[in-house]
Amino acid sequence: MPQPDNSQQDRRTSKMVDRRYDQVLRLERLENMGLLATRVAHDLNNMLAPIKMAIPMLRPALNDAAARNLLDSLETTMGRATALVRQILEYADGAGGQFQLVPIQDLLEEIALFATETFPPNIRIEEQIPMDLWQVNANLSQIHQVLLNLCVNARDAMVHGGTLSLRAENCLLNAAMAAEIEGGRAGPFLVLQIDDTGTGFSPAAMAKMWEPFMTTKKAGKGSGLGLSTIRDIIVHHQGFIQLRTAPGKGTSFRIHLPAAGIPKAKAAIEVVKAKRSLVSSTPCNRS
Ligand SMILES: Nc1ncnc2c1ncn2[C@@H]1O[C@H](COP(=O)(O)OP(=O)(O)O)[C@@H](O)[C@H]1O
Numbered sequence: 304m305p306q307p308d309n310s311q312q313d314r315r316t317s318k319m320v321d322r323r324y325d326q327v328l329r330l331e332r333l334e335n336m337g338l339l340a341t342r343v344a345h346d347l348n349n350m351l352a353p354i355k356m357a358i359p360m361l362r363p364a365l366n367d368a369a370a371r372n373l374l375d376s377l378e379t380t381m382g383r384a385t386a387l388v389r390q391i392l393e394y395a396d397g398a399g400g401q402f403q404l405v406p407i408q409d410l411l412e413e414i415a416l417f418a419t420e421t422f423p424p425n426i427r428i429e430e431q432i433p434m435d436l437w438q439v440n441a442n443l444s445q446i447h448q449v450l451l452n453l454c455v456n457a458r459d460a461m462v463h464g465g466t467l468s469l470r471a472e473n474c475l476l477n478a479a480m481a482a483e484i485e486g487g488r489a490g491p492f493l494v495l496q497i498d499d500t501g502t503g504f505s506p507a508a509m510a511k512m513w514e515p516f517m518t519t520k521k522a523g524k525g526s527g528l529g530l531s532t533i534r535d536i537i538v539h540h541q542g543f544i545q546l547r548t549a550p551g552k553g554t555s556f557r558i559h560l561p562a563a564g565i566p567k568a569k570a571a572i573e574v575v576k577a578k579r580s581l582v583s584s585t586p587c588n589r590s
């Protein structure tokens with residue numbers, strides 16, 4: 304076998320050193336961003352405090368029902384912002400945020416409403432959120448962040464309009480179904496599905512999609528941190544992600560979160576019942 308000459312080896316070594324150097328720079332950048340995020344979170348926490356105190360003081364002064372509704376939605380958003388700030392501070396402390404047994408319907412409705420109110424009118428929002436969803440043991444503000452990132456990415460992929468659909472379903476994966484999903488495993492899962500009819504992933508974006516700072520968006524439009532954060536959060540929840548995308552044909556993300564407190568036998572019976580019922584959507588109906 305011919306031996307590579309010295310200059311070839313030198314070039315390889317120098318490429319390897321360059322790659323390592325890039326990795327070190329990237330890690331340093333991440334660390335600095337972490338510090339910056341913690342400082343911003345502290346400041347934001349202080350700024351949010353007077354708003355939080357003022358909201359209940361304002362309520363008795365409002366006679367108008369529409370104004371009171373507005374104040375209610377302000378309070379909900381405020382709660383969400385506080386939770387997000389708390390999450391960053393807890394993360395910096397190494398606590399990783401609070402997990403609790405939660406139903407996910409309200410969160411999905413909230414995200415769908417946010418998209419309806421803030422996305423351009425040429426994007427149609429569809430939702431399919433059954434009421435009999437299994438619960439999950441989750442950190443609500445982290446899952447909120449996941450859904451928001453996915454919806455914002457979907458919006459950005461549909462500059463000329465399209466349809467964003469939010470769905471949820473109970474899904475009992477058997478070993479064969481699980482084997483078809485990267486990182487998948489069998490068991491009962493709550494699946495959150497976000498579909499868009501946008502550009503689809505470009506092959507270049509696809510190759511590096513989970514890497515921090517990978518963005519195809521113009522400077523100032525994208526940070527490239529959305530998908531890597533999503534993956535970290537879902538792995539932290541012991542879940543996994545299924546992606547389907549094709550250039551020009553849209554994108555579909557399915558987030559699998561382990562259902563909590565569902566014995567396997569009960570899950571199997573429920574899925575069979577749901578399959579028989581024409582009212583419920585067919586479980587695991589990958590479209
Ligand atoms: N729904 C989608 N459709 C098409 N491409 C997408 C979609 N979501 C993400 N991408 C691609 O993945 C890249 C990384 O996404 P993300 O990590 O959220 O960072 P950012 O949105 O800041 O660019 C995007 O720049 C885009 O190229």
Ligand SMILES: [Mg+2]
Nearest residue numbers: 452456529530
């Ligand atoms: Mg993004």
